[in-house]
Amino acid sequence: NAGVTQTPKFQVLKTGQSMTLQCAQDMNHEYMSWYRQDPGMGLRLIHYSVGAGITDQGEVPNGYNVSRSTTEDFPLRLLSAAPSQTSVYFCASSSLTGGDTGELFFGEGSRLTVL
Amino acid sequence: DQQVKQNSPSLSVQEGRISILNCDYTNSMFDYFLWYKKYPAEGPTFLISISSIKDKNEDGRFTVFLNKSAKHLSLHIVPSQPGDSAVYFCAASGSGTYKYIFGTGTRLKVLA
Numbered sequence: 001n002a003g004v005t006q007t008p009k010f011q012v013l014k015t016g017q018s019m020t021l022q023c024a025q026d027m028n029h030e031y032m033s034w035y036r037q038d039p040g041m042g043l044r045l046i047h048y049s050v051g052a053g054i055t056d057q058g059e060v061p062n063g064y065n066v067s068r069s070t071t072e073d074f075p076l077r078l079l080s081a082a083p084s085q086t087s088v089y090f091c092a093s094s095s096l097t098g099g100d101t102g103e104l105f106f107g108e109g110s111r112l113t114v115l
Numbered sequence: 116d117q118q119v120k121q122n123s124p125s126l127s128v129q130e131g132r133i134s135i136l137n138c139d140y141t142n143s144m145f146d147y148f149l150w151y152k153k154y155p156a157e158g159p160t161f162l163i164s165i166s167s168i169k170d171k172n173e174d175g176r177f178t179v180f181l182n183k184s185a186k187h188l189s190l191h192i193v194p195s196q197p198g199d200s201a202v203y204f205c206a207a208s209g210s211g212t213y214k215y216i217f218g219t220g221t222r223l224k225v226l227a
């Protein structure tokens with residue numbers, strides 16, 4: 001059972017380049033989300049989705065796009081990377097029971113450096 | 116504005132003693148709280164949770180206490196073990212909001 005899989009694990013970009021961080025889960029979870037972790041800032045929510053075709057903004061959505069075409073996948077797109085987006089990114093998923101999220105399952109993270 | 120705060124960036128405890136990690140929140144709509152543990156180069160892993168209808172939840176060596184009037188929760192680890200050395204995050208969510216807000220983390224070091 002793979003759980004939550006993130007690719008790539010490491011990426012270096014130049015300012016202005018675009019890229020997509022991939023996230024896939026095999027637990028049939030309705031809820032998926034993206035966080036970024038920065039020193040002294042903890043984990044901050046970027047975007048989340050409660051099902052295919054439904055996405056919403058988190059705490060720090062600017063500079064990122066998401067889409068949810070299937071239950072399994074939730075890619076995070078950086079259209080024009082900036083040095084401020086250098087961070088470690090985590091994808092997380094959860095089942096929705098009674099309309100509320102339960103325990104979040106996290107991927108191993110993707111470390112992105114923007115030069 | 117930080118809605119979930121962990122004011123102690125680090126904590127050192129002797130093996131076998133109790134570790135107490137604290138977390139404060141400001142949003143009175145939060146009603147579900149979780150603790151996660153994170154080792155370097157790994158994703159956070161779920162440790163224990165508590166609903167606002169309770170004031171205590173235990174799971175083995177881990178106990179979470181919730182004081183709603185003070186908007187404060189704490190994680191107790193007894194006895195502490197060297198393998199508990201990690202960064203601990205608390206998180207909070209409001210019913211139906213689908214947003215988990217995390218604190219900044221506390222790095223626990225358990226000394227052998």
